[in-house]
Amino acid sequence: MAAAAASSARPSSAVPASVSPVSERRHVVAVIGNPNTGKTTLFNALTGLTQHTGNYPGVTVESAVGEFTVEGTHFLAVDLPGTYSLAPRAPDEMIAVKVLLGLGEGVQAPDVVLCVLDATNLDRNLYLLTQVLEIGRPVVVALTMSDLAHKLGIIIDIAELEKRLGVSVVPVQANKRIGLPALRQALNKAARAPHHFRSLIGFPTAFTHEVDTLAQSFPQTNGHSPLPRFLIERLLIDAGGSIEAELTQQWGAGIRAQTEAARARLAEAGVPVPQVEVDSRYHWITQLVETTIRQPLTTAQTWTDRIDQVVTHKVWGLAVFLVTMAITFQTIFSWAVPVMDGIDALFKAVGTRVGDLLSEGPLRSLVVDGLIGGVGAVIVFVPQIAILFGLIALLEDSGYMARAAFLMDRVMASFGLSGRSFIPLLSSFACAVPGIMSTRSIDNRRDRIATILIAPLMSCSARLPVYVLLISAFIPARTVWGIVGLQGLTLFAMYLIGLTLAPPIAFVLKRTILHGEPVPFLLELPPFKVPAWRVVLFRMYDRSWAFLRRAGTIILATTVLVWALSYYPNQNRVTEEFQARRATASAEERAHLDSEEAGARLRESFLGQAGRLIEPIVQPLGWDWKIGMATLASFPAREVIIAALGTIYNLGSDQKEGSVELRGAMQAERWPDGRPVYTPVVALSLMVFFALCCQCGATLATIKRETGSWGYAVFTFTYMTGLAYLGALAVYQIGSRLV
Template sequence: MTERPKFTVALIGNPNTGKSTLFTALAGVRQRVGNYPGVTVEKKLGGMHFEGRQFQLIDLPGTYSLAPRSPDEMVAVDVLLHRRDDTSRVDAVLSIVDASNLERNLYLVSQVLELGLPTVVALNMTDIARSRGLTIDLERLRQRLGIPIIEIQANRRIGIDELKRALASAAEAKPTERRSPFPDAFQAETAQLQTSWSANGKRAELPRYLAERLLLDTSGYLQDALANDEHNGVAFEEIKAARGRLSAAGLPVPAVEAQARYGWVAEVLSGVVTRPAKRPVSSSDRLDRFLTHKLWGTIVFAILMLIVFSSVFIFADPVMGLIDGWIGSLGEFVGNLVPEGPLQSLLVDGIIGGVGSVLIFLPQIVFLFFFLAVLEDCGYMARAAYLMDKLMVRVGLSGKSFIPLLSSFACAIPGVMATRVIENRRDRLTTILVAPLMSCSARLPVYAILIGAFIPATTVLGFLPLQGVTLFAMYVLGMVVAAIVALVLKRTLLRGPTPPFVMELPTYKWPSLRNVLQRIGERAWSFIYRAGTLIFAVSVLIWAAAYYPRNSVEVSETLAPRRDALAAELEKLPEDSPRHAELSEQLGDLENEIAAVYQRDSYLGRAGRWIEPAVRPLGWDWRIGCAAIASFPAREVVMGVLGVIYNLGGDLDVGEESDQDRLGTRMKAAVWDDTGEPVYNIPVALSIMVFFALCAQCAATLVVISRETNSWRWPIFTFVYMTTLAYLGALLTYQIGMRLPAFISG
């Protein structure tokens, strides 16, 4: 290879400075998104060329400060100090700065300059600064900072080449002198801590920046992150003593940092920025007056959400139909290709059917993230969080949890993925853990069929249709339980001080199509890849459980010979004779019966009968228990399983009303094996619905939870608590329902 070594450039900046737009402008579509191993921090890498040189770009999480108090910030510091093995040593830092708010942005720059790495500043949003009447003396700022400052407009791709040139020469430059804005006394304490830290032979050298942060971090996060041997206790005593000395010298920790840095910023900016005497009212302000208004803002928000969620259904529906059709034809195609038997069934029912039942949600995810990305990119999302904070604070969460929870009504998977905007770990976890309680679209068919079959089409209070009220009640049930669970979690497992809710409201701007498409692409791919791999495995397992052992005596001795006889007779008849139609219907029924017997004797069917004592208090027979077990990987399979059990054939389409009616009729006719009493009545139907409303029957969601929380503990926790709640809820529903005289007759 003649290629010269790659340069590595880390991109850092405040949130809402156009950082991801700049990243895309530099790296184009050559981006890779993943996770840093061991933490739930998004790792975004990109490639860039300039005059034959290769660059690797690392997009660090957006932050106001380079102070490790959360995994995001810890990752940023570790990457810059080359304390992680999974990223290369950083050759240069690209610091993006919002020209309309130089003061706050330079605070972060002052921290970056302390690392001693060659640094280039990209000055973005000069157009907004100008519209606010600010003038910036760029030459003077360059002199004061002594590093390259390139004016850019990331969204219009202005200044990008110049920026690349500056980065290329910076990356070749030697490390710069470290500049510290801190008073001498503080620097002396830092040096002393470094010395005493590495004096202990076992410990690795402590970089100066981390020594400084150890002194400043009163939250204890960094101490815990660095705590790896028994000698740390000694160091922490030293830190305490050093803080005491600093405080006595009039340099209280951590306030000394803001004093020192803002002091430095004020020096740098004096005479650089000129503000107008009177601030002009921007269009963003005028828009905000309306959109954050307590009444009008809330109304607009409600209408907007209604439009978004109904469009998700309206637009996604035809595409979902298409995908369903493709999966069906693919299954048919493979079915014709492979002879009947275990392999065909595995391919068609297990793999294509199972993975297909997950892929079908892709359109909803794409459409939902399209709307969310547009709202996010134009700056509205922060306003929505502001408006909803009042509501969410009552369950111990903040406004930022609202959108992920709302998204979960379509599907919990994008909902869980949308929690990434919540920085507070406990809030984020709580939101993730209750998101699957929102009634997602896969529950709707279950509700629809049971309500259609068992809830009488009467009205309550004279005008409300009882069926509609029942459906609404199922949705409310999920929300109420989610609120209670969130409250309980925030008071027990995830207890901790709620940090004050602070959030920047970015200036409104037109959404960029490129950003939006990028976001959709990232989300869609991670869904396909992450959920797809496990769903594949689970589908095969459930299929095998429902297919094997397939050695029923009843089939081989009585049913199969009858089927063969019927088929032989059918062969001889002319196709248009009435006898032919009659016989082929009989044959169909017989084949369904065989399928049902196989299912009953399959491992899944045995499991259903084995757990019958446990589900009997819920009013269920083994068939319902079996359907509930089979739908743990994906609740939407329940209709297919019930269809097979009630001899309709597994391929019935719940979307078709006639099929729903057929299944409903069969269910009404179902009787207990021992007593001959009807299985279904209103309490049983309600108990099944409550179970499905509360149960964690979606392997894809659990996989996504595990990916997003980077552990298996939380998905297991979610599964256990939801299943327990579902069982108890179904039990209560049935037991109370059976004691209400009005229901039993139904």
């Protein structure tokens, strides 16, 4: 918020839209509202499939962006995060204020602000509106939930409300497409209106006087303060808020001293901040509501109350919760599998067909293993993402999600998170990619990042084949303590490792790199309703497409890179050697030569060389260079280790975790001195490494996408690799001394 940028943004924002030719200009609509007002549903209905995740012009934070046209005029709509007030206390709340005021380099102030109000909850929703009006941009109000308000006996005099607020108020039912044309018309009309600073609230004179004085303390340009009055008011009201921090940084500590003195004077005069703002606004709102809204005096027991008695009950509530979570988990964990196997088979078949058309050589290998394999590696995530987000949309739109967070908050709070982190973490047991994507419902950014950083520790379904292969080959099928199978116990232990380490890690993160002012846990429990299928379907489509577009390219690039590392540099020599051997081989030998050639190629590749290079590092874990190399090869996607081991042991890459051949080859593997390479302890050390390591390019790409920075992706990769190494080291060093 540089002074120059702020003052240069003002003249342009003061120019009425009619100055430039309207038909050529694109109007910007900023959409703002409380959480749970149906804002996103309305946004989707307004913009339809033009919607995508993008940046607001000049602001580097992702938000939903979409377009629509009214009578030939083009509109760009931007969905701002749901908020109860415009008193910023965190960077992402500051963004909304900057966008609305058009502050900062290249930030275009919106031509019109669409403020979404919940008709069943007008008191609290009007609070935000009174602040938005003071920004001084043209405003249109969309009144959602008016059907529900009608059912509750709430009667709103819309004409009177419009008169008192001085803006258009349009009742809408977005999921039924009711009121949308009227809303578009109102936006189109308002966007052309001249705008001016407007306050409906009568603040005490002592307060307005202090705002005037504080405005004078900034260097004046042409007799005017360089900052909008709204900012000065916020500076005065929000002690310890983002605006105080930014203005102090920019204009010096003198500003803070003057602000604090002004606050002290106000407290002495009996109008302390922040109370004076809240009281003045709610006083005005109460008067407005008295004349425009008729509410039934006694509130009868609603359906929501009756459902809540069950779903938040000490016994029934927990039972409903467990069943809901079990179904959610089962759906993404097992029901997505046939579709995923189908996708896998399809891409293998396409690869084989295309491979037959190309001649042997680097091009064929690149197309089949690199490109087609890479695209398959991206698309295989879509079923889980679509299913999980369909379920989440159902849970959220019905109102149950807030109850789930209410039930689980106590557990999550004990390690510094909130109930909202539960579903993302549970989903991560199936796959961290949709799990991380679902953290968007966590409103507190620091909680959200902490959840993202620990989500990959949950043992995902891609780790299961690795556990199955190693357990079936090296953990004796014995029974311990009379009833428990040792193999099953080992599998359970693998799931437990991440689960036990995640809470202390979240705890430490919240106290170190994610430290900050504690944010209150304010969880609204909205009325239950029947979910709208449009909302559910759109969510499934939108999330899957977002994943394909943004994470997909990174995953594809990594797959091609690993292909190159495992193919080059020595392919010519290997090809020649095997051509010579094929010429002299018998028919039976020839059948095995393809697998042997692939093995030789991999051992000679950059990856093979790297495997030998890191052998001293992996030896303390009990691994030989082949295990080290297979682990390296599986960094982009951990399940690749099975194909990699298959190739290394000359069995070909077409191996499954249940393969008897692969199991046999691993059991037969020996060190040069004749000791077996794989012992139960080595198998455990390898499994612990896989349980803790973030060997998943898709997860890292998703972390980058969701946090907006590579920093958190690099951090996750580093801490998890470190943890995995130490864990495997401890298992081998301690285990090999015990056995």
